[in-house]
Amino acid sequence: MQNKLAGIGLLVILGAVWGSSFILMKLGMEPVQGFPTMNHFQVAGLRMTIAALVMLPFAIRSIKLLKTKSAPFLLIVGLCGNFIPSYLFTYAGTGLSSGFCGILNSFTPIFTVLIAFIAFKTKVHWLQVVGILIGTVGIVSLVTSGGDLTLINSPSHIGAVLIATLLYGISVNTIRHKLSHISPLEVTSLGLFCILPFALSSFLYEGTHEDILNKPFGWSALGYVVLLGVIGTAISNIYFNRLIKLTSAIFASSVTYLIPIFAVLFGFILKESITYLQFISMLVLLSGVFLVNFHELLLRGMRKKKR
DSSP, rough: HHHHHOOOOOHHHHHHHHHHHHHHHHHHSSSSTTTTOOHHHHHHHHHHHHHHHTTTHHHHHHGGGSSSTTTTHHHHHHHHIIIIIHHHHHHHHHTTTTHHHHHHHHHHHHHHHHHHHHHHHHOHHHHHHHHHHHHHHHHHHHSSSOOTTTOOOOOOHHHHHHHHHHHHHHHHHHHHHSSTTSHHHHHHHHHHHHHHHHHHHHHTTTTHHHEEEEEEEEHHHHHHHHHIIIIIIIHHHHHHHHHHHSSSSHHHHTTHHHHHHHHHHHHHHTOOOOHHHHHHHHHHHHHHHHHHHHHHHHHHHHHHHHH
16 A cells, blocks of 8 residues: 555656656746747757766666667667657747647657557557557647647647657667666666767757856756756656556556646646647547557456456
């Protein structure tokens, strides 16, 4: 019972932390309205640099794993699970509201199942196929519903989020099928260690430190990105691994449903709004994701009723 209560607490905390990350990206770029400080490249590079440095002590302890056959897969996790999506999401934040980004992010489990089926020949139940179709309908409806949930409603910004969720799907499957023998903490720390040179290069090339020092509210912007890198990336990954140990992978994956809820709630801080059609579209999308993730629970319930 204690594990379940602790698991529920962690689930809510992680949902809130990852749901708030979209608004923190925006505040890193523009901490005070009308005073842009960093561009989306700078925020992404700084976030990854901070997260990688925080996890560096853990990576050093397991550095020998980079001399094994696991090294290329750890690089894939670093690039697809952290580095590239961080740039895609900050770019998306320049054209989409934080709530919209959070909702689109919930498409991740659907790509995870599709990649598992295509690349690793994992069996897909017909209920999961139905869930994928429902989720796709939800995405299409959400994207075409208009309203204030988007800022400029650019297809490229929407595409950036969907590509990021596709990359997340690649990362999850790589961990599941190629790195199952390595602890989650080692995967996280070494994955971030692999992308540290790219993140540092981006940080230096973009002149991020100069903008922080010279632009108005530069230190405020830095504070938001530090929160994003330390809590939203490094520490949250550690506690997500603990959540899996306390409960199960299925229970932990249900954080997917809390992230868009918190993203929309935090979006109201920036005076973002949501229309009824968008709310219904979000429910359709989440119901599709639910079928993809929890079809086995539904099947068990149906079997019990037959008995």
